[in-house]
Amino acid sequence: MNSLDPRVKRLDFKKLEDGEERTNSHSITWEVFHQEKRGKQVTHVGIVHASSPEMALMMAKEVFGRRGKTTNLWVTKTSDVYTFGSEDEDIFETTPEKTFRDPAFYKVRDRIEKFQNRNKVQS
Amino acid sequence: MNNEALKDLLYKMADDALIIGHRNSEWTGIGPMLEEDLAFSSMAQDKIGHAVALYKILHEVLGEADPDTLGFKREEKDFKCCQFIEQPIGEYDFSIVRQFLFDHAEHIRYELLTQSSFQPLAQLAKKIRGEIKYHVMHADTFIKQLGNGTEESKARLQSSLNHAWPFALGIFEKSEFESALIEAEVFVGEDELKKRWLLKISPVLESANLKIPAINESKIVYGGRKGFHSEYLKPLLEEMTEVLRTDINAEW
16 A cells, blocks of 8 residues: 555555455544643543553553643543534534623623723713 | 762663663654554653663762763773663564563662662652653553464564563673672662562563563573673664764764
8 A cells, every 4th residue: 555644554454464354443543632730621632543442541641641741641432422413513503693601791791881981971 | 888889780770771762762663553653762762861860870970971971982891781672673572572571670670769878869760760650551551462462463472572581581680789789778689679570570471371481590691781792782882873973072
């Protein structure tokens, strides 16, 4: 297989040996979550390829935890993550307009009104 | 405590770290998969860091030359690394088996050194033992995975273990300063280390269905700690210092 992607090149996924087709099915993807400090939320940072959860953690440690501060990492099978289909994106379409649902909206609104009233009085 | 004994201990630890760091970095760019390439390279870098930290103690506390000189400008015979870590990287099974055998010894050595009467070393050991703990976790994970894998992976691991074993026992080669170090409570000694190492690696090997080869004492590969090396160290040193030697006095 001619590919510049080292992952494809190295494992030679489709190599035929003794008529048996080799795949990389033993090496699935794992979603990696990074936690900077104890108690802080974990943040999704990317994926690693690995054949077991233990191996996925070992890989994640160097791929996503070798720079900056890390206190823990979580991994979970990509196939265990449930998502909406991209065709359903329209269910979120109008949310950005509903700013009144954001508590910050009221605080800002109050301050703007205060400011406007004060200016009115002065002018 | 005589300084010669301390120097001997620090040199062998530093040289082990520098040479295995260089060796393992040979996998950079050709590792079996991208993630592992990255992990193995990063651990190799850790080893170079350990070497620098130890050379610094030699320089700052014991009056030896600066770390760059110690790492890059010594003769082959001045190196005190064991012959195990000079051996070529081989195929990945050998490199993983070597990491497993060598880093378990390193991990226990540094754990024990946290109690050392030589404070600079005790402090360093406390600082880096976590790094080495990961190196051990990494190796254990691979050994268990591959030892419980296919017929091929099992056979490869066992054959690499057979090849590595006489070299691995050479890690614990004693020097003339052994009893001085023990008496001064700098280090508990190579025999104690070896005993604890066997207790630690045996259950992991067992869980991976691997058998420790029975070998004759005479087959153990000693010499490295006294400056006698295999044919593989010289070319490694030449490669490592190749750029430096083009202009030995250049400012970097």
